[in-house]
Amino acid sequence: MGIERMKRLEEQIRRCGEVRDGQVLKVDCFLNHQIDVLFMEEMAKEFHRLFEETHPTKVLTIEASGIPIAVLTAQTFGIPLVFAKKTESLNLDQETYVAEVYSYTRQKPYHIKVSKKYLNPQDRVLIIDDFLARGSASSGLMNLVSQSGATLSGVGVVIEKSFQSGGAELRQAGVNLHSLAMVASMSPETGVVFAPNPDDESKN
Amino acid sequence: MGIERMKRLEEQIRRCGEVRDGQVLKVDCFLNHQIDVLFMEEMAKEFHRLFEETHPTKVLTIEASGIPIAVLTAQTFGIPLVFAKKTESLNLDQETYVAEVYSYTRQKPYHIKVSKKYLNPQDRVLIIDDFLARGSASSGLMNLVSQSGATLSGVGVVIEKSFQSGGAELRQAGVNLHSLAMVASMSPETGVVFAPNPDDESKN
Numbered sequence: 001m002g003i004e005r006m007k008r009l010e011e012q013i014r015r016c017g018e019v020r021d022g023q024v025l026k027v028d029c030f031l032n033h034q035i036d037v038l039f040m041e042e043m044a045k046e047f048h049r050l051f052e053e054t055h056p057t058k059v060l061t062i063e064a065s066g067i068p069i070a071v072l073t074a075q076t077f078g079i080p081l082v083f084a085k086k087t088e089s090l091n092l093d094q095e096t097y098v099a100e101v102y103s104y105t106r107q108k109p110y111h112i113k114v115s116k117k118y119l120n121p122q123d124r125v126l127i128i129d130d131f132l133a134r135g136s137a138s139s140g141l142m143n144l145v146s147q148s149g150a151t152l153s154g155v156g157v158v159i160e161k162s163f164q165s166g167g168a169e170l171r172q173a174g175v176n177l178h179s180l181a182m183v184a185s186m187s188p189e190t191g192v193v194f195a196p197n198p199d200d201e202s203k204n
Numbered sequence: 205m206g207i208e209r210m211k212r213l214e215e216q217i218r219r220c221g222e223v224r225d226g227q228v229l230k231v232d233c234f235l236n237h238q239i240d241v242l243f244m245e246e247m248a249k250e251f252h253r254l255f256e257e258t259h260p261t262k263v264l265t266i267e268a269s270g271i272p273i274a275v276l277t278a279q280t281f282g283i284p285l286v287f288a289k290k291t292e293s294l295n296l297d298q299e300t301y302v303a304e305v306y307s308y309t310r311q312k313p314y315h316i317k318v319s320k321k322y323l324n325p326q327d328r329v330l331i332i333d334d335f336l337a338r339g340s341a342s343s344g345l346m347n348l349v350s351q352s353g354a355t356l357s358g359v360g361v362v363i364e365k366s367f368q369s370g371g372a373e374l375r376q377a378g379v380n381l382h383s384l385a386m387v388a389s390m391s392p393e394t395g396v397v398f399a400p401n402p403d404d405e406s407k408n
Contacts, residue, residue: 025269035285081239
């Protein structure tokens with residue numbers, strides 16, 4: 001079941017992913033602009049299967065393109081979603097947790113914030129995002145979870161660029177990370193090449 | 205059924221909506237920051253009931269806070285969601301439809317864009333958003349639909365500020381508009397006062 005879903009995801013990425021210069025992968029046809037909601041539901045069920053045993057109480061993501069898969073994942077667990085907001089200004093008030101994220105696309109840092117009301121020490125937080133590359137966004141979200149005193153239940157991403165360092169670093173740090181597709185390499189000429197997924201073994 | 209859902213929505217808005225200066229209503233506890241996914245599902249079912257007869261083929265919204273309710277509404281219909289992206293730069297290329305939206309909060313215009321791939325003349329487009337006030341965002345989205353040659357199936361918003369002009373203008377223009385809650389007035393002192401919903405009659 002797990003493997004079948006992953007294979008369909010890889011097919012979809014091959015079919016309509018566009019590799020741009022600067023190691024940018026655009027998957028606008030079902031993930032980042034148009035959302036194939038029924039297909040995303042299948043991905044959300046896969047996250048449910050992978051993280052069920054961690055009993056998350058909240059899903060956390062960043063606006064905007066992480067929101068669809070995060071909503072559908074929260075739905076499978078019947079728990080709320082919190083999305084961190086991007087903010088240019090570093091307005092350190094008493095009401096929000098703030099972390100810095102570096103945007104490699106824009107080559108500058110930005111801040112993300114979550115109201116203190118919506119993350120608390122009793123929470124077990126499942127971070128869900130569309131992409132994992134160098135891991136700056138995931139680290140920022142984990143920083144927010146840490147500030148709140150909540151427990152990190154895990155990190156789930158739809159597409160990991162495993163030729164970049166983010167995933168390896170998180171696994172090394174002991175984070176419960178699952179990626180639904182692992183891109184080993186990509187270029188405008190050769191397209192996308194997938195790596196074997198470390199989750200595959202447990203699915204036979 | 206419809207009325208019951210609306211009443212629960214009004215209660216939720218009263219319970220945790222925060223009225224800020226400048227006619228800003230923050231509903232962070234279930235709509236704009238933390239998403240009560242199970243409650244939003246109920247709202248999505250209500251949109252399904254209200255727009256079922258228009259047979260939409262796509263849901264359209266704007267990033268970011270319109271996305272959760274739009275995803276769940278698209279799910280009830282089993283159709284894709286497209287979210288328009290906000291952009292500072294007016295990069296008029298051949299591949300996107302672009303429209304201008306005025307932000308009253310920031311007191312400046314911005315642009316929204318949708319790839320031409322994801323809206324086409326065969327589509328019947330249901331616009332879903334979290335708020336309707338002066339109607340600038342809805343008009344921008346309707347403009348994108350119009351450029352694409354698609355048919356507008358309707359506009360559904362969770363909260364309409366009926367003391368502002370957007371809703372009245374859309375109805376006058378013959379748009380098939382449904383709002384799940386109608387705010388007649390609000391202030392930091394008195395809180396939120398609701399208007400009778402024009403949809404209520406059909407629900408008795």
